[in-house]
Amino acid sequence: MNPQSCVHIHKEWDIVGARQLGREMAKEIGFSTVDQARIATAISELARNIYLYADQGKISYEIIYNNSRTGLCLIAEDEGPGISDISQVMEDGFTTSGGLGAGLPGVKRLMDEFEAYSEIGKGTTIKTVKWLR
Amino acid sequence: MRIPILKLNNYLLISIQTEIDDQTAIQFQEDLLDEIYKTESSGVVIDLTSVDIIDSFIAKVLGDVVTMSDLMGAKVVLTGIQPAVAMTLIDLGINMKNVPTALDLEQGLLKLHKELGV
Numbered sequence: 001m002n003p004q005s006c007v008h009i010h011k012e013w014d015i016v017g018a019r020q021l022g023r024e025m026a027k028e029i030g031f032s033t034v035d036q037a038r039i040a041t042a043i044s045e046l047a048r049n050i051y052l053y054a055d056q057g058k059i060s061y062e063i064i065y066n067n068s069r070t071g072l073c074l075i076a077e078d079e080g081p082g083i084s085d086i087s088q089v090m091e092d093g094f095t096t097s098g099g100l101g102a103g104l105p106g107v108k109r110l111m112d113e114f115e116a117y118s119e120i121g122k123g124t125t126i127k128t129v130k131w132l133r
Numbered sequence: 134m135r136i137p138i139l140k141l142n143n144y145l146l147i148s149i150q151t152e153i154d155d156q157t158a159i160q161f162q163e164d165l166l167d168e169i170y171k172t173e174s175s176g177v178v179i180d181l182t183s184v185d186i187i188d189s190f191i192a193k194v195l196g197d198v199v200t201m202s203d204l205m206g207a208k209v210v211l212t213g214i215q216p217a218v219a220m221t222l223i224d225l226g227i228n229m230k231n232v233p234t235a236l237d238l239e240q241g242l243l244k245l246h247k248e249l250g251v
Contacts, residue, residue: 016154019186037186037217038224044188045225048155092226106189106225 003060003075007047010056015047018059025061026072030132038110039072039130045107046076046126054080054123064129071112071131079123086116136161138168144245145169145207146238148180158194165198169207176245177202180238182213192227199232208248210234212241 005025007018022043026036043059050057057078064073083089092105104126108114113129134157139146145168151157169177179195181187187195199209210233222229233248235241 012155016152019188020152023186034217034220037215037221040186041188041221041225044186044190048188048190103189106227109224109226110221 003062005061006058007061008056008058009047009050009078012051015044015051018047019043022059022061022072022074025063026130029063029070029072031072031130032133035130035133039074042107042110042128042130043074045103046074046128049103050076050078050080054078057123066131069131071129073127073129074111076126076128077123078125082120082122083116083118083124084120086118090116134160135164138164140168140172140174143172143174144176144178144242145172145174146178146180148183148238150183152186153184153191155190158191162194162198162201166201166205169202169205174207175249177207177209178212178238178241178245179209180212180241181218182215182237184218185215187214187218187222189225189227192222192225192229196229196232208233208245210241210244212236212238 005021007014007021009018019040023036023040026039031039047059060075062073064071089104107128111128111130115127118124134151136147136149195211202209212235214234233244235244
């Protein structure tokens with residue numbers, strides 16, 4: 001992974017900064033308005049998770065190529081408390097914060113590829129890709 | 134950052150034109166409820182034409198403000214939700230079923246007139 005850009009998340013306004021950068025990159029690559037909104041929203045959810053659960057972390061952005069396809073790869077990393085049961089947080093409506101529980105399942109639906117790794121006490125990494133159609 | 138709230142007869146009009154962060158959203162919730170109380174407004178239109186992203190948090194704040202205003206006796210209509218925003222909200226799993234909406238400000242005001250019977 002050779003990230004082209006990276007936004008550190010340690011204050012609330014960084015959530016806005018992270019999604020604005022994501023939207024700009026998505027627009028540059030040629031994503032439709034709807035996909036730009038999907039990408040920006042996914043980043044907003046990932047950044048908020050970092051801010052709420054881990055205090056700080058970062059989101060990296062990379063333009064990737066696979067055969068003739070172009071995509072935007074996002075990696076959200078934190079060194080927070082970690083998630084004990086990933087399958088549980090992937091259930092719709094599961095929430096520990098009193099929010100809507102849209103969180104990770106929502107991000108998965110907004111994007112094309114989604115992988116989550118987490119280790120208790122070490123942190124969480126979420127990698128997600130949207131391909132240009 | 135504060136979102137301006139305009140008074141028009143017994144209605145309040147809000148057009149959200151800036152990128153909303155969490156703090157601004159919470160502040161807006163408080164400001165709107167205060168304004169409803171102070172002006173004794175019976176209807177509110179929140180226009181979202183210029184908003185190009187609504188994530189789960191902003192959606193929750195907007196949904197809550199509709200319920201809170203309703204508790205106080207004021208009807209809120211959200212207007213101008215962009216196609217991309219509507220599609221993204223459904224992907225996220227947020228349906229905002231109990232939130233009154235209209236295509237634009239004009240339709241929103243008509244909806245209020247009808248509901249409030251004035």
